Amino acid sequence: xxxxxxxxxVRLGGSHILQGxxxxxxxxxxxxxxxxxxxxxxxxxxxxxxxxxxxxTVEFGGEPVLGRxxxxxxxxxxxxxxxxxxxxxxxxxxxxxxxxxxxxxxxYETVHDLFPELRARAGQRAGTLSGGQxxxxxxxxxxLNRNRLLLVDEPTKGLAPAVVSAVAxxxxxxxxxxxxLLVEQNLAVVRRLALGAVVLSAxxxxxxxxxxxxxxDAGRTRTLLGVGRAA
Amino acid sequence: MSTVILLFLTGLGLAALYFxxxxxxxxxxxLAGVLNFAHGLFLSVGAYAxxxxxPRWGLALAVVFGIAAGAATGxxxxxxxxxPLYRRHTEQVLVTVGLSLAGVALLQSVWGADPRxxxxxxxxxSVTSIGSAQVPxxxxxxxxxxxxxxxALLAFLHKTRYGLIIRAGVENRDxxxxxxxxxxxxxxxxxxxxxxLAGTAGVLGGFYFGSVSPGQGASLLxxxxxxxxxxxxxxxxxxxxxxxxxxxxxxxxxxxGAAGAGDVSVVxxxxxxLLLRPSGLARTAATV
Numbered sequence: 324x325x326x327x328x329x330x331x332x333v334r335l336g337g338s339h340i341l342q343g344x345x346x347x348x349x350x351x352x353x354x355x356x357x358x359x360x361x362x363x364x365x366x367x368x369x370x371x372x373x374x375x376x377x378x379x380t381v382e383f384g385g386e387p388v389l390g391r392x393x394x395x396x397x398x399x400x401x402x403x404x405x406x407x408x409x410x411x412x413x414x415x416x417x418x419x420x421x422x423x424x425x426x427x428x429x430x431y432e433t434v435h436d437l438f439p440e441l442r443a444r445a446g447q448r449a450g451t452l453s454g455g456q457x458x459x460x461x462x463x464x465x466x467l468n469r470n471r472l473l474l475v476d477e478p479t480k481g482l483a484p485a486v487v488s489a490v491a492x493x494x495x496x497x498x499x500x501x502x503x504l505l506v507e508q509n510l511a512v513v514r515r516l517a518l519g520a521v522v523l524s525a526x527x528x529x530x531x532x533x534x535x536x537x538x539x540d541a542g543r544t545r546t547l548l549g550v551g552r553a554a
Numbered sequence: 555m556s557t558v559i560l561l562f563l564t565g566l567g568l569a570a571l572y573f574x575x576x577x578x579x580x581x582x583x584x585l586a587g588v589l590n591f592a593h594g595l596f597l598s599v600g601a602y603a604x605x606x607x608x609p610r611w612g613l614a615l616a617v618v619f620g621i622a623a624g625a626a627t628g629x630x631x632x633x634x635x636x637x638p639l640y641r642r643h644t645e646q647v648l649v650t651v652g653l654s655l656a657g658v659a660l661l662q663s664v665w666g667a668d669p670r671x672x673x674x675x676x677x678x679x680s681v682t683s684i685g686s687a688q689v690p691x692x693x694x695x696x697x698x699x700x701x702x703x704x705x706a707l708l709a710f711l712h713k714t715r716y717g718l719i720i721r722a723g724v725e726n727r728d729x730x731x732x733x734x735x736x737x738x739x740x741x742x743x744x745x746x747x748x749x750x751l752a753g754t755a756g757v758l759g760g761f762y763f764g765s766v767s768p769g770q771g772a773s774l775l776x777x778x779x780x781x782x783x784x785x786x787x788x789x790x791x792x793x794x795x796x797x798x799x800x801x802x803x804x805x806x807x808x809x810x811g812a813a814g815a816g817d818v819s820v821v822x823x824x825x826x827x828l829l830l831r832p833s834g835l836a837r838t839a840a841t842v
Contacts, residue, residue, distance in 0.1 A: 390620060397734035411722045422718050425734045464733065510667045 324382075325472050325502055326371070331379035332453040333370050340366045341377070342526040348472065349544070352504045353494070353516040355534055358523035359549045364506045365406055367523070368474045371397060372403055384471055398425060402465030406476040406506070408457040412450025416441055416460055419449050423464035434463045437493050455486035462493060473497070476506045491515055510550065514538050522547045556687035563684065567693035567762055569801025570700030574755035575778035576785065576793040577707060578628075578748025584724035584788020586741040587643070588636055591650040593752055593778070594771030595657035596631075600624035600753025601672075601766045602661060603608055608673040614628050616673070624753020626748045632745035637738065639715050654772060661768035669767040672760035690760045696712045699758060703751060711790065716743060724788035777804075784827045786836030795835055799823070 326348035333341040335431065341363045348354045356364050370377035373393040381389040388396055397403065411419050420434070420441070435442050438459040444452065449460055458478055465473055478494065479487040491512045494503065499515065507513050513520070517534035530547055538544055579593050604613075604620030613621065635653065639645045669677065678692040711717035719740045725729045730737045752771075758765045780802050785792030800820050808816030826836065 372732065374732070392736070393728075393731040394734050394736045397732060403732045405729065405732065409726055409732075411725050411729070413725055414718070414722060418718055418722075422722050422730070422735070423733045468734075 324348060325384060326504065327380070327382040328367070328371065329380040329382075330375055331367065331370055331381065333366050333375055333377045335366070335375060335397065337478065340526055341370060343379070343527055344523065344526070345529055346521040346528055348502060348504050349519065351498075351502050353498045353505050353519040354519040354521065355513045355517035356504055356506045356523065357537075357548060358529070360530055362523040363526045364523055368403070368476055368504070368506060372401065394461065400471035402468065402470035402501075403460050404465055404472040404473065404475040404478060407478065408461040410449040410452070410453075410457045410460045412448065412550055415446050416449055416452070417445040420458050420463055420467060424467050426468045429467040430469075431467065436467050437466070437496065438463055455482050455489070458482065458486070458490055462490075462497075466497065470501050473501055473503045475503055477508060478505075479507065479509050481510055486534050487512065509549070510538060510544070555685065557686035557809070559684050560689055561809055562802065563687075563689050563693045563697070565802035565805030566798065567696040567801075568805060569797040569799075570696035571755050571759055571762060571774060572752045572778050572781045572801055573700050573797035574703060574758065574795070575774055576781040576797055577703070577790050578744070578751040579775075579778055580782045580785065580788055580790065580793045581720065581744045582748045583782065585720055585727060585737075585744050586632075586636070587727075587757070588640075588646055589650070590636075590745075590748075591641070591647065592631060592653040592657065593650075593748065594773075594775035595654050596624045596627050596749040596752035596775060597756040597759065597771035598657060598661055598766075598768060599627045599756070600749075601756030601760050601770065603666065603753070604757045605670060605672060605760065605766050606668050613673055613675060620757045621750050621753040624756060625750035627683070628745040628747075628749020628752070629742055631749075631767035632742050637741070640738075640741075654775075658772060665768070667768060671764045672766050674761045674764070680762055692758075696758050696762060699754065700794075700797075702755070704790065707747075707790050716740060720744060777786070777820065781825045784824060784834055786797055786834030789834065789836035792834055792836030 324347040329345045331341050331344040344367055356367060358364050366375060369375045371381050373391055373396055377389060378542060379389065380387060440456065441459055441463055444456065449457060452460065456527060478490050482490065487509060494516055497503065505517060513534055520534040520537045521528060522530040524547065544550060567766065568782045575593065575597060579590060582588055582590050600620040600623055603623035604616045607616035607619045631653065635649050636646060639649060674692065680691050680693055682691055709723055719730060719735055723737050723740055727737050756771065759770060777800060781793055781796045785796030803823060804816040805821050807819040
């Protein structure tokens with residue numbers, strides 16, 4: 324397993340958001356982290372990344388990493404694509420990418436192959452890009468470097484259907500090379516990409532297994548995720 | 555007309571001082587989120603270090619020493635006092651306020667509370683004719699230094715890797731860390747730069763006022779904070795524009811209005827900006 328999370332607990336502002344979350348992420352393919360709004364999916368990613376104080380155990384590549392500073396964890400090969408993109412609005416596209424470079428030989432070839440538009444918009448301020456273009460920048464930032472795992476948080480949120488499909492295609496290509504732990508509300512995208520699934524409910528893991536098994540069971544999907552059968 | 559010219563250049567000189575203090579203050583707050591009430595102490599350290607060193611080593615070396623002392627104080631304060639308190643804003647405020655008060659008390663205990671005559675080059679004490687006005691040359695020294703610092707800061711922020719990190723960190727420092735960058739190094743750097751700029755302001759303030767006193771840094775800091783808020787938190791360019799507006803407004807109103815009206819007018823301007831444009835002239839830190 325590339326990532327092992329055991330008994331992860333997070334308290335923020337008096338709320339017990341994660342209450343002993345335990346799951347594993349295999350070293351290949353996409354693992355979906357699912358659940359209704361507010362169950363702790365994003366907090367789980369941020370706790371793994373060291374952005375929020377947490378207790379429990381997190382092993383990345385066999386090493387315990389909980390409590391390690393975020394920048395050191397990222398430099399050890401953990402790429403993060405946050406919810407809402409978090410591009411630097413005042414920097415140009417080129418500057419956003421240059422800031423993210425940490426490898427001596429950044430993979431601009433793959434980035435420009437996947438997102439040719441970014442080359443044309445290199446001098447444009449990222450804050451003036453569309454949501455889809457900003458998502459390209461957010462994904463490109465992690466693809467410039469060699470990573471052992473990507474944490475990708477709601478990459479299709481707020482995007483037009485055509486852009487959602489394009490983003491899903493990119494993630495499918497990326498997943499051929501590097502495993503992804505994907506937080507995603509769009510179950511059609513989950514169905515298309517994910518092999519495994521972990522479902523959170525009220526800060527605990529409510530279900531783990533194959534994504535196809537979960538999404539193929541309308542009753543279970545409705546119970547765990549509050550939605551009907553995935554498209 | 556000569557009065558207007560003199561007021562204009564004197565206002566710009568004051569604006570230069572405000573900018574030198576405010577630019578560091580603004581970067582420190584924008585990047586590290588620290589409201590640094592001890593920033594005035596960096597100014598005082600720079601001013602007193604130069605005042606102390608000038609008779610011993612000569613003025614030129616003393617100026618370099620003063621700026622270095624301001625920078626070293628900034629770095630030391632960040633590493634020793636601020637770093638353990640990141641994200642604990644109340645404690646940060648208490649520590650920086652306490653440090654500011656303790657610093658003034660320390661300077662008073664060593665060199666007394668009375669203003670000390672400040673050494674300055676003979677040419678800076680002279681006056682020159684601009685139109686019909688006789689303008690002290692030190693005004694041009696202040697203005698020239700502030701313009702040079704502004705250009706150097708902008709070049710640093712836009713042409714260097716650390717400048718890029720600072721500009722990004724002002725927007726979202728957690729995301730900078732999430733890209734694998736140790737943003738705390740940048741915190742130390744902005745404190746050091748802020749300390750150096752405040753030290754420079756301390757030296758130039760000595761030239762401008764002709765004296766140095768323990769409370770000088772704290773009194774200038776109040777207006778520098780106003781400049782930071784009007785200019786937009788984290789924006790160097792915004793600080794420069796706001797410093798000019800505040801400096802000129804203060805000078806002209808003080809001269810043509812009642813005593814103290816200049817200071818009041820600056821506070822009124824602050825209130826108007828907070829009401830009409832709460833994020834300041836720069837609107838976003840993107841304009842760093």
